[in-house]
Amino acid sequence: MKTNKRMFYGTIVTFLLSLVLLLQLETVSVSAQTWDVSARFDIAHCNNFYPFSSTPGEIGETYYANLDGSSDNLYTEVHGVECCLEGSCRNYWGNYYVNSTRMGPWVVERKYVDDNTYKILIRGASKADCICYWTNEGGTTGGGYVKGEVVINPDSGWKITSIVKNSVNNDNRGRDVYCNIDEDSGTIEFAGGSTCNGCCCCIDSGQIDIEVIVKRVGGQPVPEFGSLTALIAILLIAPGIACFVARSFHRD
Known part of the structure; x- marks a missing residue:
């Protein structure tokens, strides 16, 4: 039961951190496009x-x-x-x-x-x-x-x-x-x-x-760091974050 709670909390924290990362990357993407x-x-x-x-x-x-x-x-x-x-x-x-x-x-x-x-x-x-x-x-x-x-x-x-x-x-x-x-x-x-x-x-x-x-030229500009980049980053780091959070909730 405790393990399930740890994983639940780990998933929540991972989601929130991933959301922050996504917003940061999207901000970088837009900043280069704010002027012509x-x-x-x-x-x-x-x-x-x-x-x-x-x-x-x-x-x-x-x-x-x-x-x-x-x-x-x-x-x-x-x-x-x-x-x-x-x-x-x-x-x-x-x-x-x-x-x-x-x-x-x-x-x-x-x-x-x-x-x-x-x-x-x-x-x-x-x-x-x-x-x-x-x-x-x-x-x-x-x-x-x-x-x-x-x-x-x-x-x-x-x-x-x-x-x-x-x-x-x-x-x-x-x-x-x-x-x-x-x-x-x-x-x-x-x-x-x-x-x-x-x-x-x-x-x-x-x-x-x-x-x-x-x-x-080339239609609308493609962001340097777009949603795809953010998604790949999230998929790569999410398991590690989840594992770290789960361990941090462990009590001997």
Whole structure:
């Protein structure tokens, strides 16, 4: 009779421990799937940046979003004398630049195409270069400059399938400029500078213009640690736990 009680208690304890293990493994499984795309700006000199939201981002902070049917509409442009007056910078050249168009603040946008396709756009520029040249706002000094990284989560079931644009402005102050896109890892690294030398109406200071197409591959993502893994683990450890619990109830 005592042996039956021991086995009963052992079975209950084994079940509870197995349930905890299953929940822990499922939590690990889901955690890798909670975001599809992330964005981080390490430097954003002389303008704000907007990652997936109309709220300005913070330097060094990573922002996450899902490709769940949502779309962003954040990109803006300024035209004519606005290109020179932005940031209280005056236009000393009269109407020479009335037809100019300048990118607004940096943005990272999701553009829904269909349930299996998205466009990811990273674009924008700094304010007028004459304003940026003498400030140390946003992590650097000199003309407009931007540096950051966008990642398509390789465990989310989405993958970069084509590169539409990969344009970043050059820099004449020795700062790095690049656009590195790794389709396998889903990583987009970018840095854009300025060759404006403090000119108020130079429109491409800190300018970047990047666009990639991402597609869902292989259907829904398969968790790294799923229910099957948890079940196998339970089957392997359950007998040992039951035996240990039964012995612990033994009285001489």
